Amino acid sequence: MKRILALTLALALAVFSLAGCSSSKEESSTESSTAETSTAAESSTAAGESSTSAAAGDSDIKIAMITDYGDITDQSFNQTTYEACKAFAESNGFDFTYYKPEGNSTPERVAMVDKAVSDGYNVVVMPGYAFAETITETADTYPDVKFIALDVSQYDLDKSSGEDGYSRDNVYCAVYQEELPGYMAGYYAVASGYTKLGFLGGMAVPAVQRYGYGFVQGADAAAKDLSVSGVEINYAYGNQFYG
Incomplete structure (x- = not known):
């Protein structure tokens, strides 16, 4: 329940542009380079898996979830995140789908972000600390996309980016005191x-x-x-x- 409530809050923050991994934000880059969707992502059957799409209505908000190394029936992070995203999207009239990487590596997760963005999704939700490198590799590439990460700490982002106090206006990280x-x-x-x-x-x-x-x-x-x-x-x- 805590994760569902926190994720709902995170989605709301992203929707209303109140995102950031710390109170001190760096100016995000205004130059966007369109990342080419990888061939592996396009050919992956798993990448094309999607949930029942919520009624999109007139909203421009489209939410995509990228699974970690589990799937949406793992009774853990992925399933809870999937169910929370789906419920949030349905209750607010937003389009929603999910993507499952072919394997457990940063390039495969990045490929799914590229695929989601190329499909028109502009809010990307990622459950788990393993997404730190994915965030630091894609956030600047897609400055108009909101990235929401669960259990990705400031330490994880600093380590993967090589920056001290990594922060982007289009990134929101929810961490918990388990x-x-x-x-x-x-x-x-x-x-x-x-x-x-x-x-x-x-x-x-x-x-x-x-x-x-x-x-x-x-x-x-x-x-x-x-x-x-x-x-x-x-x-x-x-x-x-x-x-």
Whole structure:
């Protein structure tokens, strides 16, 4: 629910041009070079996958989502983002579709951005820190397109761009404090009388790690506050975001 609400806010911010990854924005380039859609993107069957399009009405806003290395049925980042985008588009009369890269690489993700823009989409939503390089490679190329990224931090953008404090007017990044709900979950588990706990994260990526670390810290704090002994945590990652 938190992600859906945050994504809806991010979409609204993009629609009304209130985007930016930090309060201090650099002047975005006014020169736009049209990136040629890659042959691989055009020939990719996966790239052509699209959702049921919302009624576009008279709006010029067209929203496209690029999936991460999962798909829209992964019961995780991609599915939640897809459902939130679709609901937002339908409730506001915007056109919406999604694109699935052929593989898990920046060039393949960039190819999907090129494809989306060539198809006329001007708001591009990307779930996951892996899109940092995609953003820094495409934001200047398409200054009139709004890019919304989830879980892409300032650190991710600075590292991929080589800039200190990377910021563009057409980029909005939503980051979360996953450690807070993780902490509360761990604390509540111990406070409820449980001492044999387990944490199974999808993959060892920053967002999941933050939640897991918060869970451990919350359980530890509750054990100390409530004088509970014998608390054990079996901590593991499943190395996938589905199943």
